[in-house]
């Protein structure tokens with residue numbers, strides 16, 4: 001619903017909607033659907049970055065320790081290093097044992113699985129058990145798998161965060177983020193942060209996201225099949241491939257997601273591949289209905305070789321994707 005202020009009646013708390021920075025009926029509809037998928041209460045934000053910043057700023061206080069993966073989406077590192085004043089930050093690899101070994105004394109453990117861009121997978125259930133025993137909360141960036149691919153809260157995590165900009169919305173036309181939790185106090189704290197920071201999503205974007213949920217299962221299944229087919233074809237040619245299925249903990253997932261990483265022998269070859277491919281648009285981001293890919297090292301934010309390509313399968317026929325891939329190679 002397009003409204004900044006809503007009609008007021010009676011007492012202060014007599015109605016759910018007063019001002020559009022606090023609540024909006026279109027958000028509520030989307031949040032209800034996301035909460036049902038996640039098995040918790042969901043809140044939507046202006047972007048994935050707004051969602052992850054809300055979690056970090058709400059949970060971590062000066063004197064706390066944050067354990068966060070160093071090989072995931074770089075935005076977490078940037079906020080942790082530049083904005084969490086007085087918070088000790090310990091970076092770890094996306095590796096179940098390494099993360100479990102770091103949880104002592106932590107307030108929050110931030111993981112991303114499968115991680116980006118190397119698609120390592122860690123064990124959410126094992127990490128949650130270890131973190132809870134140490135009195136820490138666990139937050140999972142579930143952008144790639146989405147709640148249809150893995151249910152983080154059911155696996156034991158306290159917080160599931162997502163960039164809805166990717167697979168959730170799926171049409172490369174919306175920026176949106178979501179956080180899902182079970183603890184009502186955390187819901188209130190996150191809502192207060194959202195109102196105070198003003199990191200709110202527009203009603204139209206929320207509506208587009210809600211509509212996109214209708215096709216999420218179809219898109220996720222198809223793009224997961226496409227990425228797996230591309231991974232197989234690359235391996236047959238002896239190319240070094242990164243895919244979530246390489247890791248035992250991926251048995252916790254129903255879908256692997258649309259991404260596959262692979263390494264060509266130089267930045268020039270990777271760039272030539274991107275130019276030659278007819279079905280793949282060169283673009284950052286992932287999870288859209290059309291295949292996209294990027295030479296990840298161009299950003300200088302990740303520990304990957306110059307010829308590393310992050311490839312996102314769309315909902316094209318996997319056979320067409322493989323044919324296009326082999327032609328471009």
Ligand SMILES: Cc1ncc(COP(=O)(O)O)c(C=O)c1O
Pocket residue numbers: 047048049050052073075112116141143144162163164165166175176177285
């Ligand atoms: C895994 C992951 N988390 C979070 C984000 C941030 O999301 P947004 O771009 O919607 O702010 C991204 C964006 O690339 C991402 O890939």
